[in-house]
Amino acid sequence: MDTGDRLLTPGEVAALFRVDPKTVTRWAAAGRIGSIRTPGGHRRFRESEVRALLEGEGMLDEVDEGVTDRPRNAGPANSGGPNPMNAGLY
Amino acid sequence: MDTGDRLLTPGEVAALFRVDPKTVTRWAAAGRIGSIRTPGGHRRFRESEVRALLEGEGMLDEVDEGVTDRPRNAGPANSGGPNPMNAGLY
């Protein structure tokens, strides 16, 4: 199936994350995101991986959250998006 | 389909709410507002959600609260109004 093997340019990824293209390059250099280099040295990123990072690689199930009750003090302990990757390291 | 899912930085959201960026971070940590993390650990917020919170259209439950002897939950929270948050996206 098509998991989205399209390649995105640093500018595209930067726009998706609302960061500078330079920052995306830094992620690739740091190994936080996979990258493919063109013969000229430019980087390309897999759309599937980028989308996974955007939504929080976890899964796709957050259709509703405590709707019947206001999250007043029932701390869900989650920031809306399941992102277990960099939740603890820093 | 452009509901405005642009991403805002903590500083942007803080300026909109007239609070400190740290406060916005606390909201995200407490789950009061959804957040997306960059691979570097910084947060980004959906403009649509922020606007909904600003306008109050998201939760129409602010008619009265606090003073009267109100139970913990009395009103139907969101997910019923014009709130195009991430409800079943991809």
Added chain:
DNA sequence: TTTAAATTGGGTAATTCGGGGA
């Protein structure tokens, strides 16, 4: 081939992170 836009690399400010305490 030439042109315009994007990307690369290094270097330096600004922002954000997390924890602690007022």
Added chain:
DNA sequence: GTTGTCCGAATTACCCAATTTA
């Protein structure tokens, strides 16, 4: 219980010129 401020550390944003891409 919520918010604002302090600190150190990490991440990110903008500056430049040269190369690559389309």
